[in-house]
Amino acid sequence: MEIRSLEDLRAADNLSLAFNPYGLGSRMRPEDAVEFQQRQIADCDLVEGVAAGTRDSFERLRTVFAYGVLCYDVYTMVGDQALLVFEQALRDRFMEWCGGSITFRFPQDPEVTVAVASYDEVKKLADRMARRRAKLVVATNGIEFNGTLYGLRRWARTAGLLRGRRSRSVEEALAKLRNYVAHPSGHHVDTPVEAARTVRDLAELINQLWGRATPGGRLYPAPLHREIAVLSWNGLGRARMEPAGALFVPDPPEEQDGEYQHIVVRAIPFIPNSRWNDDHWAEFDTRYETTRFPTDYLWGPGTREEARTWLEGERPEGDSVDFTDRVFLIQNHGRLLPPMRPAVAAGLPDGERAGVWHAVRADFPDDAFAHVRGSGDASAGHVRRRGDCSVCSAEVLGFGSFDEALRAAAAALGPIQAVQLPSVRLPLSIFWPNRP
Numbered sequence: 001m002e003i004r005s006l007e008d009l010r011a012a013d014n015l016s017l018a019f020n021p022y023g024l025g026s027r028m029r030p031e032d033a034v035e036f037q038q039r040q041i042a043d044c045d046l047v048e049g050v051a052a053g054t055r056d057s058f059e060r061l062r063t064v065f066a067y068g069v070l071c072y073d074v075y076t077m078v079g080d081q082a083l084l085v086f087e088q089a090l091r092d093r094f095m096e097w098c099g100g101s102i103t104f105r106f107p108q109d110p111e112v113t114v115a116v117a118s119y120d121e122v123k124k125l126a127d128r129m130a131r132r133r134a135k136l137v138v139a140t141n142g143i144e145f146n147g148t149l150y151g152l153r154r155w156a157r158t159a160g161l162l163r164g165r166r167s168r169s170v171e172e173a174l175a176k177l178r179n180y181v182a183h184p185s186g187h188h189v190d191t192p193v194e195a196a197r198t199v200r201d202l203a204e205l206i207n208q209l210w211g212r213a214t215p216g217g218r219l220y221p222a223p224l225h226r227e228i229a230v231l232s233w234n235g236l237g238r239a240r241m242e243p244a245g246a247l248f249v250p251d252p253p254e255e256q257d258g259e260y261q262h263i264v265v266r267a268i269p270f271i272p273n274s275r276w277n278d279d280h281w282a283e284f285d286t287r288y289e290t291t292r293f294p295t296d297y298l299w300g301p302g303t304r305e306e307a308r309t310w311l312e313g314e315r316p317e318g319d320s321v322d323f324t325d326r327v328f329l330i331q332n333h334g335r336l337l338p339p340m341r342p343a344v345a346a347g348l349p350d351g352e353r354a355g356v357w358h359a360v361r362a363d364f365p366d367d368a369f370a371h372v373r374g375s376g377d378a379s380a381g382h383v384r385r386r387g388d389c390s391v392c393s394a395e396v397l398g399f400g401s402f403d404e405a406l407r408a409a410a411a412a413l414g415p416i417q418a419v420q421l422p423s424v425r426l427p428l429s430i431f432w433p434n435r436p
């Protein structure tokens with residue numbers, strides 16, 4: 001090979017300089033690029049308690065990432081290595097979880113508990129047990145576990161260490177990439193953008209494995225803060241959302257015609273440029289989950305004055321809500337209706353329980369709806385039995401009659417308390433126009 005000088009090794013790689021804050025384009029100065037690239041992953045710190053081996057590997061990745069400005073190939077190597085750290089983190093977490101022994105359950109025989117001192121021992125044992133059709137005991141469940149990445153992911157999900165439906169799809173994609181990296185069959189090149197995202201995803205995953213959700217995270221977001229908000233609309237098709245506090249300042253002129261109706265809800269507040277704004281807030285409906293994030297009905301409809309009086313008397317407060325892994329019921333009666341909260345469905349009168357019902361777990365109502373709609377077409381590949389869907393991020397909990405679907409929801413959520421809310425919805429709809 002060609003021997004390069006120290007000066008040459010220290011020189012910036014022109015390819016790396018082409019990535020600037022606006023994407024690809026004019027080259028950055030090397031000193032700016034060094035700072036810009038390091039900032040992309042500067043804030044993804046691991047929480048306390050993460051196993052030392054996993055932490056060391058992760059910090060090494062962050063260190064090496066900075067050298068990508070000098071050598072573009074580093075980004076590909078960082079991306080690949082991150083996928084291997086993904087498995088290391090699962091192994092380290094498994095060893096902490098098992099506390100030195102694991103239990104297997106045989107089809108007929110009683111359970112056996114075996115001491116294990118390292119993951120290599122776990123893997124050998126698990127492989128042997130899998131061939132004897134024994135299952136790993138995780139709390140009250142028995143799962144197939146042969147010690148591979150596939151088994152580790154299943155274990156982490158069953159043990160409740162990983163959560164979310166969309167994140168599960170990403171874990172699936174990471175696992176496929178990891179297998180590709182371990183057994184490469186071709187040539188691939190990562191950009192700094194892809195490498196940084198992989199490192200950030202990895203940080204979220206490791207932190208979640210050790211029990212900490214990521215504020216504002218892409219994969220395992222911490223619960224979102226909800227505030228008291230007022231939704232209002234008039235007969236001219238105008239709607240708006242404002243914080244409850246806005247009712248205590250003098251009325252804006254257009255409100256004084258008194259034609260607006262108001263309701264009070266608990267909702268994700270609108271924050272400029274936030275990834276968590278609810279684009280569907282104006283679809284709010286007490287019967288259906290037509291907003292993207294959980295929005296709770298509190299009062300209304302009524303005039304601005306009445307809303308103010310109610311707020312003064314009740315003084316409701318904000319809260320925080322985990323929007324992942326929600327359970328929705330979807331009714332198909334002549335046509336497919338929007339997703340419903342199980343508690344709302346449980347409060348339906350007998351006459352409105354006809355048709356086929358689906359119980360689906362998803363992060364967003366549109367995900368649940370898209371799955372059920374897609375499963376009507378066999379060629380689309382959506383799963384049509386209980387379990388994780390292989391082509392979308394939904395999990396099928398059950399389907400059949402109203403009672404069967406409600407039972408499936410209760411099996412996932414625990415006993416469901418029926419609620420009966422006044423029928424209130426904002427009149428204009430873009431995303432969910434097909435409502436009875």
Ligand SMILES: [Zn+2]
Nearest residue numbers: 371382389392
């Ligand atoms: Zn699906």
